Amino acid sequence: MGDTDSYPRFRQHVGYSDESSLNTLDVCIPHPPTGDKKQVWIVFIHGGAWLDPEIDSSSFKKTQDLLLASHQSDTIAGLASINYRLSPNPSHPRDPSNPSDPARNAKHPDHINDVLAAILYLQETYHFEDRYILAGHSCGATLAFQVAMKRYWGSQYESTFALELNVVLPLAVVGVEGLYDLTALVKHHSGESEYRDFVSNAFGSDERVWVAVSPTSGEYEESWPDGRVVVLAHSREDELVxxxxVDLMERALKAQGWDGASTERRLDLIELKGKHDQVWEEGKELARAIEAIMELVKAVM
Known part of the structure; x- marks a missing residue:
């Protein structure tokens, strides 16, 4: 982290596996480690429909700056933002993918495998175990809940558990402008072919797989018994999602005992302001969602 005593300390483009050039993450340590078990890590997963090369770990920077300046900064042990391999995007106007580039030709379960590998690297390096909040924007929210689902589904619909990687699941998940039911998403946008295209690009054309990997299909009572808090943060001004x-994910979670009044499995909804990408581009709304879940986590630790 450096030889000086100055904080915060930043590390960028840290490699967590050798799969590709995109298997990196950014880390910030805001202050000297104290060993305080009440402090938590914030781990962020960016969006971009699993394929946009212009949305990466740097999309968390403005939010991170706001969190570092907030009244809750003392309760943050560290922050991390994860890059992961992207699906093909050969028609991108500025940065088309090359078929020979392993960073830009990912298919499920590559994306979730990368996220799990990144979390495992962080846990083995910084030893925070379950003391972290997993935050994701758009398809990053999908990936965050797939971590809590503790499985991915291969072509034969056989489950593989994240525990094989010794990943400790988070205390809390916050989904921001999230994609939670892929079949419903594509159906809602049936007149817009790009939605079917990017879902098929990431998961294949078999809609049974779309159902299996959707966060609304998670069996969280079994897969994430120690999960304490979920926040679904969304803007009604979102022009893309x-x-x-939110309604579908809320219904799925409530059916499994998550509730706004619960002390065991707390579920809160937060209405944000702004368009789909505006919430992270400006940072304020994404920071507001994370600050809200930090308050809820503080109450259960």
Whole structure:
């Protein structure tokens, strides 16, 4: 982290596996480690429909700066933002993918495997175990809940558990402008072919796989018994992802005992302001969602 005593300390483009040039993450340590078990890590997963090369770990920077300046900064042990391999995007106007580039030709389960590998690297390096909040924007929210689902699904629909990687699951997950039911998402946008295209690009054309990997299909009572808090943060001004996705995820979680009044499995909804990418581009709304879940986590630790 450096030889000086100055904080915060930053590390960028840290490699967590040798799969590709995109298997990196950024880390910030805001202050000298104290060993305080009440402090938590914030781990962020960016969005971009699993394929946009212009959205990466740096999309967390403005939010991170706001969190470092907030009244809750003393309760943050560290922050990390994860890059992962992207699906093919050969028609991108500025940065088309090359078929020979392993960083830009990912298919499920490559994305979730990378996220799990990144979390494992962080846990083995910084030893925070379950004391972290996993935050994701758009498809990053999908990936965050797939971590909590503790499995991915291969072509034969056989489950493989994240525990094989010794990943300790988080205390809390916050989904921001998230994609939670892929089949419903594509159906809602049936007149817009790009939605079917990017889902098929990431998961293949078999809609049974879309159902299996969707966070609304998670069996969280079994897969994430120690999960304490979920926040679904969404803007009604989102021009790309409809509020129906929140409704479907809320219904799925409530059916498994998550509730706004619960002390065991707390579920809160937060209405944000702004368009789909505006919430992270400006940082304020994404920071507000993370600050809200930090308050809830503080109450259960």
């Amino acid at each position: 409809e509020w129906e996705q």
